[in-house]
Amino acid sequence: KAGVTQTPRYLIKTRGQQVTLSCSPISGHRSVSWYQQTPGQGLQFLFEYFSETQRNKGNFPGRFSGRQFSNSRSEMNVSTLELGDSALYLCASSLNRVRDEQYFGPGTRLTVT
Amino acid sequence: AQKITQTQPGMFVQEKEAVTLDCTYDTSDPSYGLFWYKQPSSGEMIFLIYQGSYDQQNATEGRYSLNFQKARKSANLVISASQLGDSAMYFCAMREGGYNFNKFYFGSGTKLNVKP
Numbered sequence A: 001k002a003g004v005t006q007t008p009r010y011l012i013k014t015r016g017q018q019v020t021l022s023c024s025p026i027s028g029h030r031s032v033s034w035y036q037q038t039p040g041q042g043l044q045f046l047f048e049y050f051s052e053t054q055r056n057k058g059n060f061p062g063r064f065s066g067r068q069f070s071n072s073r074s075e076m077n078v079s080t081l082e083l084g085d086s087a088l089y090l091c092a093s094s095l096n097r098v099r100d101e102q103y104f105g106p107g108t109r110l111t112v113t
Numbered sequence B: 001a002q003k004i005t006q007t008q009p010g011m012f013v014q015e016k017e018a019v020t021l022d023c024t025y026d027t028s029d030p031s032y033g034l035f036w037y038k039q040p041s042s043g044e045m046i047f048l049i050y051q052g053s054y055d056q057q058n059a060t061e062g063r064y065s066l067n068f069q070k071a072r073k074s075a076n077l078v079i080s081a082s083q084l085g086d087s088a089m090y091f092c093a094m095r096e097g098g099y100n101f102n103k104f105y106f107g108s109g110t111k112l113n114v115k116p
Helices: none
Strands: A004-005 A008-015 A020-024 A031-038 A042-050 A053-057 A064-068 A073-079 A087-094 A108-112 B010-014 B019-021 B032-039 B045-054 B064-069 B074-079 B087-095 B105-108 B108-115
Touching: A004 A064, A020 A087, A020 A108, A031 A073, A042 A073, A042 B105, A053 A064, A073 A087, A087 B045, B010 B019, B010 B032, B019 B108, B032 B064, B032 B074, B045 B064, B045 B074, B074 B087
Parallel strands: A008 A108, B010 B108
Antiparallel strands: A004 A020, A020 A073, A031 A042, A031 A087, A042 A053, A064 A073, A087 A108, B019 B074, B032 B045, B032 B087, B064 B074, B087 B105, B087 B108
């Protein structure tokens, strides 16, 4: 079974630009979560999608948005990039029981200059 | 209140010794799951071990065991016979049942360094 894939793996953008990151979950997983990881703030939850609906949301500004497609693939978008958005963005997928762990992708490392 | 608290930002352990990484959690939901993940410097998040709130016995997976004390709301990870490859960040996480039953909460992590 293929794992969670994220594209691109590395990205360099300029302040003010926008970026779209993509995540393909493990086959059969309908839940996809996104996290931002920075050295100073640790792992911060962005949002979670389940069956194309945003089910949970973290405390991030509206510049951060996402969506999920009918095949469970998910994208997240960051508009008007700021230097502080430089981070590793991790996507995780899971089944839907309390006992089900999240499987993480390798992440997209975004650098904003 | 923090859902998951890891009070040890960094720890050192001698190779072949055992080490305990602390984790406390906060929930009023009777149904929840506790997880530990390892993140090496490469950045990948690796699932290590799971403990369910209704599980009677502490979980074990190879050299990893989870010291689950429900009344104290603690779920400490014990790594026996540490190896150099165990040097990494370790995250404790919780998943609650109820309305937000898929939401994961992660702690701030503990950076473990194994010394030769």
